[in-house]
Amino acid sequence: MNKPYIIIFSTVSIDGRLAAKDFYSELSCKYDKIRQHILRSEVDAVLVGGNTVRKDNPSLKLKYVKGKDPVRVVVSKSFNLDINSKIFIIPPQTIVYTEKDNCILKDKLISRGIIVRIINNITICKIMNDLYENFAIRKIMIEGGGNTIWNAIKENCYDEIRVTISSRIFGNGINLANGEGFNGEESPRLQLVDAKICECNNEIHLIYKKFK
Template identity: 60%
Template sequence: MKNRPYIIIFATITIDGRLASKDKFSQLSCPSDKRRQHILRSEVDAILVGAETVRVDNPKLTVKYAKGKNPIRVIISKSLNLNLDSNLFNVPPPTIIYTSRSNLKEPEKKKVIDAINTRGVEIRYLDELLMCNIMTDIYLNKGVKKIMVEGGGTTIWNLIKESCYDEIRVTISPRIFGNGISFANGEGFMGIDAPKLKLIDAKLCECGEEVHLIYKK
C-alpha cells in the first residue's frame, strides 16, 4: 500500500505542450474547461502548486465554478520567497507551505516564518524537499487521500521524475506559444527512459475547440 495520496496532475496546455508563454501568459481554459477543473477541485482533499505559480499567477485555488468544499491549498517553497499579500494567505480555507528544515537555521528567515505564522498559514519542514516526501507527510499527518497538482512546470516535472503520481489530465488548447514554460519543465529523460502512460479517456471539449485527455501510469 502506498503511503501517499492518489495524485492527479491537471493542466491546460497549448498544442506544443506549454503551460505559459514566454511573457508568462497562461489563460488557456475555456469556460467548460474551468468547470471541469473546479469540479475536480471539489472532489480532492488538497491542491498543490509550486511557489513560482503563486508568484506569477496569484491563484485562489478555491471552488468557484462547481458545487463542493474548498480543498486544502498546498505550496512548495524552498526559499520562502512569497508575497504575504497573495490570495493563498487569506485563510480559510487552510493553506500549508512545505519548505526545507534548513530555513529554521537561517536568522534572516525567522521574520518571514513569523509573518507567515501570524497569517494562520501552517509551515511544514522537511529535511529533503522531495515530492514523495511531501506527499507522504501530507498523507500521514494531514489525512489527505486525494490531491490535485495544478503546476507549475517544475513541480510537475519533479513529480514525474520521481514517479510520484497516478493520473495526468490535460486539456489541449488551440494555441501555439513556440516558447515558454513546458508542461514538465525539467532536465528531461533520455528517450528510452521516458515513461509511457496509458490513455484512459479522450473527448472533445464542450466548446468544440479543445480536447481533454486522461492518462494513467
C-alpha cells in the same frame, strides 16, 4: 511509503506549454475551467509551486461549482513568498512546504493560521507522505507549475495526468513538465484511458494513467 492518490491537472498549448515566454497562461475555455473546479471539489488538497503563487497569485478556491474548498499546499524550496498573496489571506487552510527556515516570514504566516513545514532535501514524495500521515490527505491535485509537475513525474510520485489541449501555439515558454528531461528510452509511457472533445468544440481533454 504512504501517499495520497495524485492527479496532475493542466491545460497546455498545442506545443505543450503551460505558459508563453511572457508568462501568459489564459488557455482554458469556460468548460475546461468548470472541469478543473469539479476536480478541485473532489480532492482533499490542491498543490502548486511557489512560482505559480508569485506569477499567478491564485486563490485555489472553488469558483465554478459548489462544494468544499480543498486544502491548499504550496511548495517553495526558497521560501520566497509574498505574505500578501491571496492564498495567505483568505480561507481555507494553507500548508507551505520549504527547506528554508526564514523565521520572520514563518512567524508572519503562522500568525495568519498558515501551517509551515520545513523538510530537509525536500521532494514531492516526502511532501505527499507528510500530507498523508499528518493531515489525512487521501486525494490531491497538482495544478502546477511546470517545475513542480516535472518533479512529481521525475520522482514517479503521481497516479494520473489529466491534460486539456488548447488551440494556441506558443513556440516557447514553460513546458508542462519543465525540467532537465529524460533520455528517450527512460521516459515514462502512460496509458490513455479517456479522450473527449471539449464542449467548446475547440479543445481536447485527455486522461492518462500509469501502467499497472
